[in-house]
Amino acid sequence: MKHPLFTALLAALALLPFASRAAQPGFAAATTVAGSTTSAPLVDGLVKRVDPAAGRVTIAHGPIPNIGMPAMTMVFKLKDPSWGARLKVGEQIRFSADEVGGQLIVTRLEGSR
Numbered sequence: 001m002k003h004p005l006f007t008a009l010l011a012a013l014a015l016l017p018f019a020s021r022a023a024q025p026g027f028a029a030a031t032t033v034a035g036s037t038t039s040a041p042l043v044d045g046l047v048k049r050v051d052p053a054a055g056r057v058t059i060a061h062g063p064i065p066n067i068g069m070p071a072m073t074m075v076f077k078l079k080d081p082s083w084g085a086r087l088k089v090g091e092q093i094r095f096s097a098d099e100v101g102g103q104l105i106v107t108r109l110e111g112s113r
């Protein structure tokens, strides 16, 4: 299907990880997992280290537009510490992050589980 609107939609979806949260409220709502309250966009990440006891994970992440962060490797606190048990080093994830009380927190987590 080569409809121009369809092509534009595909382009928009491809850019989604880099779009601001304001630009894609509908899509964010459609992909929100149960219990999530954030509308922050999903970004790509690679799990480098997991510390389940501390509820922390080190992620090599792509740009996170909602907190104005470029791609880097850093430690995040998990909103739900039990997510630490689901994460494996080397795993590709899609996640949302937000700054809460001066801490950077993984607020949403999607994976191929």
Ligand SMILES: [Cu+2]
Pocket: 061, 069, 070, 071, 072, 073, 074
């Ligand atoms: Cu970062």
